Amino acid sequence: MGERPSEFEIIERYFSLGVPSAWPSQGIGDDCAFLDIGATRVAVTTDTSAIGTHYLPDADPWTVGYKALAVNLSDLAAAGSTPRAFFLALSLPQSDPDWLERFSAGLKLAASRYHCALLGGDTTKTVRIGDQCAPAVITITALGEVKKGLTRGGARPGDDIWVSGTIGDAYAALMFRTGQWAGTCPAELARRMDCPTPRVELGEFLEPLASACADISDGLLQDLGHILKRSGVGARLYPEALAVSDALAQVPHERRLQAQLAGGDDYELVFTAPEALRPDIVAYAVRSRLSLSRIGKIVSEKNLLVCKPDGTPIPCRFAGFDHFR
Amino acid sequence: MGERPSEFEIIERYFSLGVPSAWPSQGIGDDCAFLDIGATRVAVTTDTSAIGTHYLPDADPWTVGYKALAVNLSDLAAAGSTPRAFFLALSLPQSDPDWLERFSAGLKLAASRYHCALLGGDTTKTVRIGDQCAPAVITITALGEVKKGLTRGGARPGDDIWVSGTIGDAYAALMFRTGQWAGTCPAELARRMDCPTPRVELGEFLEPLASACADISDGLLQDLGHILKRSGVGARLYPEALAVSDALAQVPHERRLQAQLAGGDDYELVFTAPEALRPDIVAYAVRSRLSLSRIGKIVSEKNLLVCKPDGTPIPCRFAGFDHFR
Numbered sequence: 001m002g003e004r005p006s007e008f009e010i011i012e013r014y015f016s017l018g019v020p021s022a023w024p025s026q027g028i029g030d031d032c033a034f035l036d037i038g039a040t041r042v043a044v045t046t047d048t049s050a051i052g053t054h055y056l057p058d059a060d061p062w063t064v065g066y067k068a069l070a071v072n073l074s075d076l077a078a079a080g081s082t083p084r085a086f087f088l089a090l091s092l093p094q095s096d097p098d099w100l101e102r103f104s105a106g107l108k109l110a111a112s113r114y115h116c117a118l119l120g121g122d123t124t125k126t127v128r129i130g131d132q133c134a135p136a137v138i139t140i141t142a143l144g145e146v147k148k149g150l151t152r153g154g155a156r157p158g159d160d161i162w163v164s165g166t167i168g169d170a171y172a173a174l175m176f177r178t179g180q181w182a183g184t185c186p187a188e189l190a191r192r193m194d195c196p197t198p199r200v201e202l203g204e205f206l207e208p209l210a211s212a213c214a215d216i217s218d219g220l221l222q223d224l225g226h227i228l229k230r231s232g233v234g235a236r237l238y239p240e241a242l243a244v245s246d247a248l249a250q251v252p253h254e255r256r257l258q259a260q261l262a263g264g265d266d267y268e269l270v271f272t273a274p275e276a277l278r279p280d281i282v283a284y285a286v287r288s289r290l291s292l293s294r295i296g297k298i299v300s301e302k303n304l305l306v307c308k309p310d311g312t313p314i315p316c317r318f319a320g321f322d323h324f325r
Numbered sequence: 326m327g328e329r330p331s332e333f334e335i336i337e338r339y340f341s342l343g344v345p346s347a348w349p350s351q352g353i354g355d356d357c358a359f360l361d362i363g364a365t366r367v368a369v370t371t372d373t374s375a376i377g378t379h380y381l382p383d384a385d386p387w388t389v390g391y392k393a394l395a396v397n398l399s400d401l402a403a404a405g406s407t408p409r410a411f412f413l414a415l416s417l418p419q420s421d422p423d424w425l426e427r428f429s430a431g432l433k434l435a436a437s438r439y440h441c442a443l444l445g446g447d448t449t450k451t452v453r454i455g456d457q458c459a460p461a462v463i464t465i466t467a468l469g470e471v472k473k474g475l476t477r478g479g480a481r482p483g484d485d486i487w488v489s490g491t492i493g494d495a496y497a498a499l500m501f502r503t504g505q506w507a508g509t510c511p512a513e514l515a516r517r518m519d520c521p522t523p524r525v526e527l528g529e530f531l532e533p534l535a536s537a538c539a540d541i542s543d544g545l546l547q548d549l550g551h552i553l554k555r556s557g558v559g560a561r562l563y564p565e566a567l568a569v570s571d572a573l574a575q576v577p578h579e580r581r582l583q584a585q586l587a588g589g590d591d592y593e594l595v596f597t598a599p600e601a602l603r604p605d606i607v608a609y610a611v612r613s614r615l616s617l618s619r620i621g622k623i624v625s626e627k628n629l630l631v632c633k634p635d636g637t638p639i640p641c642r643f644a645g646f647d648h649f650r
Contacts, residue, residue, distance in 0.1 A: 004420040007448050014429040015413065021442035022409050023468075029469040033445035035468075044445060046466060054450035084347050085360060087371040087614040088340065089414075089464040095329040103337040117346035120358035120369060123332050127377035127460055134459040137450055139372060139414040141466035144359075145347075172424060 029230065030151045031215055032079035033146070045075035051135035056177065061099045063194040064138065065106030068071045071217065072142035073114050073198035073266040078215040079151070079206030081144030081201060088121035088140055093133030109261070114200050116142060147207060150271075155212040155231035158270040161224065162281065164199050166192075166245040168256060169214055171263020181255065184322040186247040197268040205284050206271055213271040218264040221316075225304060227272065234303045237296040241309075261306070272298055303311040340392070354555065355476045356540055357404035368469040370400035376460035381502065386424045388519040390431030391461065396542065397467035397576060398439050399592040400607070402541040404476070406469030406533030408439045410524060413446035413465055418458035433624055439525050441467065475531060475538040479524050479599040480556035484536050486549065486621040487606065489593045491517075491570040492541055496588020506580065511572040522591040530609050538596040544590040546641075550629060552597065559628045564632075578586040586641070597623055616638035 005013055011029070021237055026139075027033040032043040049068050051059060068087065093097075111118060113304060126134040173193035176185035180233055199215075206213055214223045240259050251259070278294070280302050285292040295309075306316040332340055336354070352358040357368040374393050375523075376384060394411065401408050413432075436443060451459040498518035501510035524540075531538060537556055539548045551561055567585055576584070598606060603619070610617040621624040621632075 005422060005425070006420070010420060010425060010448050011446070014425045015443055015446060015505075017429070017433045017436050017443050019436040019440065019442045021434070022328075022440065023408070023442075025442070025444050027445065035365060035411070035444065036549060038365040040363040040365075042362060044412060044415045046445060046447050046464075048414040048416055048447050048449045048462075048464065049450050050449065053450060073457045085350070087358070087369060087466055089371045089373040091373055091375065091462060095331070097330060100330070100335060100339045102446065104342070108342045108344070109423045113344050115347065117344045117345065117348075117350070118340055118342050119346060119350050119360065120371060121336070122373050123335050124373045124375065125378060127375050127462075129377075129457070129459060130452045134454060137373075137451075137462055139371075139373065139447075139464035141412055141414075145508060174403060182465065195513070206417060241637075 011112065027151060030079065031075040032081065034146065034149045038304060039180070041146050041149060043079040043081035043149060044141065045072055046139065046141045047072050047075065048137065048139040051136040054299045057135065060194070060243050061102040062106035064136070064253045065103035066195060068111045068138040068140055069107055069110040070196050070198050072140045073110065073116065073200060074196070074215040074217070076142055076144040077198050077203030078213050078269055079144070079146060079149050080203045080213065081146035081149065082204060083116035083142060083144045085117050085119045086140050086142040088138070090119060090121065090122045091137040093125045093126045093135060114198065150203070150207055150210055150213040152212050152214050152227045152230040155227050155233050155272040155298045157233055157298050157300040159211050159274055160294050161235060161237065161270065161272055161298060161299040163203055163220065163242060163268055163270050163293050163295055165266070165268040166243045166291065167220060167247065167266045167268050168248050168259030168263050169193070170196065170265035171259040172248055172251060174265070183245060188245060188247040189212055193265060196265070198267055199269045200270055201288065202290065209280065210271040210273045210278055213269055214270050216264060216266055216270055219262040220270060221261050221304065226269050227270065228302070228304060232302070234299045234301045234307070235296050236299055237304065237306045238309060239295065239306060241293055241295045242295045243291040330522055331626055349432055352476060355404065356400040357406065357472065357516045359474045363556045364563055366471050366474060368404040368406035368471045368474060369466065369497055370397055371464065371466045372397050372400065373464040374461065375462040382460065385519070386427040386575030387431035389461070390428035391435045391520060393463040393465055394432055394435040394441070395521050395523050396592060397456045399521070399524055399540040399542070401469040402469055402523050402525045402528030403538050403594055404469070404471060404474050405473035405528045405538065407475065407529060408441035408467060410442050410444045410470045411412050411465050411467040413443060413463070415446065416451045416462040417447045418451050418460060435546065438640045439523065444526045451595065454554040472532060475528070475535055477537050477539050477552045477555040480537040480552050480558050480623045482623050484599055484623040485595040485603065486560060486562065486595065486597055486623060488545065488567060488595050488620055489527055489615060490591070490620050491568045491573065491616065492545060492593050493573050493588050493591035494518070494570050494586040495521065497573055497576060499590070513570060513572040518590065521590070526613065527594055527615065534602055534605065535598045541589060541591055541593050541595055544587040545595060546586050546629065549595050550636040552595070553627070553629060557624045557627070560621055560630070561624055562629065563634060564620065564631060566620045568616040568618045
């Protein structure tokens, strides 16, 4: 007591209530929980996002609507599941028709693109603080269907480590937009921050193949770290093998590395798979025109070593994102 | 456009996205949505509650934890379903071990009492406004299992209208605590506001019997109003037939009526059932030691008339609660 627990300690310490589930279940600590409802395995995820915390104060409500659902779909993708339905809890400072119109349009695009139906929700007013109401808070709970399901817990020594798409882009956009990096934010990076692509098809492809999977919401090192911890293994990581977007390639090397290793918010997938599956994975990448970078190996020694291409370790103190640290 | 839509207009206007559901579903506008997942019908509800909006700023975190789940269990009860699992999205101004300890204890009591397992969640930080962070916001999504399920839509002319327990108590507690009514808040009323009893067993009993059901969260007139609107019927209501708690009986008549008709937050059930079921319902009330008050009749004429015991209508302008009105 007295010491302030981290986001992950909070879950372990206060939210393991010990009430047994009548539906067989697993997955506390994964991107999704799995519930066996009759013969169907259902993946469930909940994510909150808030203006001022997850979105810049002047974020376009279209973006807020699109992304609020996309980040949940990304969790479903990381679990290898097919999106089915979602529930929306929306807290608003006021009932503003223009805001709602744009929010709803963004939400609708993500819902229809990934075939995820809005089946219920709750609308409330945010709390008044001084002379204003707190900005909008959006919580979405999304449900998907899955055969067996991917977790963070199955990585084995010898497995390859893969990352989809280009990472670091959303973080770079945030740095430019908040003035922490000088210069105008390139449109390519802004789009990656505002309109991330949940890797639903990739997740479905990986479901019977990958040994472990997570989406990169808190940063590669942190999200890969969860895989390592849950699997009881370590890794050698070669960040120079990561695909780089044209816009991020213009950024100085040290900053680029920081964005790729510690920046989250891209919603790409990091996954592990046995070496024997390399041809299948490469074939999928070609077929789907999605870059899949093979960036390291799982090892039995339980640490995470970031290495130069020649194998020499580089000192690395980038931490991922923790809401309470 | 321009005009500010109400809570219920928001749902109709902006959140009917038109994306079809692969799982057969129904229930937008009811306490729960029903999804048919394989051979199992699942009831789902989402509710947000926030310190400063749904709880007084100095609310005991134990109460917040207990009640945040209880109000969701109440929605499951209104749908006639058996609670199974819930997901918790918690936004906190800081990571405070004492607050978390008490919140978690209250949450655990509700979870274990109603056999509802916590299977996942998300923890985030609330937005900073000026020199402070916004107070805690809690969104819970709860899932239950149900045979067919109760909705608001099945009331038929000639049906009796019933209400469980005593209503108006939580509203009276709020009036005392906020100084809008003079005097100290009686402990009996305070307990009803802080620690409502979701009528899960009653809901399970009613599931094969009642024609329509809702929980009273926004006030009897408003919640019964939803049943009437969805069923395409009207009602004659005799509020003098409502059970009254000992503490509320001490309150002047006009205030008591206001609390019972317009005050929400008691989480009792209002339901309709054919006259032929009176003996079964009364027998259940005796068996379970829960008062069930028969307070009116469903009629075909589509209005809601509040009447004296002799049948003369009384003018009535109590409105229920709408977050944006």
